[in-house]
Amino acid sequence: MSLLQKEIIFTKWNFLEEICIFRDLLMPEHQRIEKDGRIAKKNIFDFLSFWTGLIY
Numbered sequence: 001m002s003l004l005q006k007e008i009i010f011t012k013w014n015f016l017e018e019i020c021i022f023r024d025l026l027m028p029e030h031q032r033i034e035k036d037g038r039i040a041k042k043n044i045f046d047f048l049s050f051w052t053g054l055i056y
Contacts, residue, residue, distance in 0.1 A: 024032055 024035070027035070
C-alpha cells in the first residue's frame with residue numbers, strides 16, 4: 001500500500017471519528033452513558049476472548 005493510500009485511509013477515519021464525536025455530543029447524556037457502557041462491555045469481552053484464545 002502506497003503512502004498516499006495510507007494517508008487517504010487515515011484522513012477518512014479521522015473524518016468519520018469527528019462525525020461520531022459530533023453525533024455523540026448531540027445525544028442526551030443518559031443515552032451516551034448507555035452507549036459507552038455497551039462499548040466497554042464489548043471491549044472487555046473481546047479482550048478476554050483474545051487472551052483465552054492465546055492461553056489454549
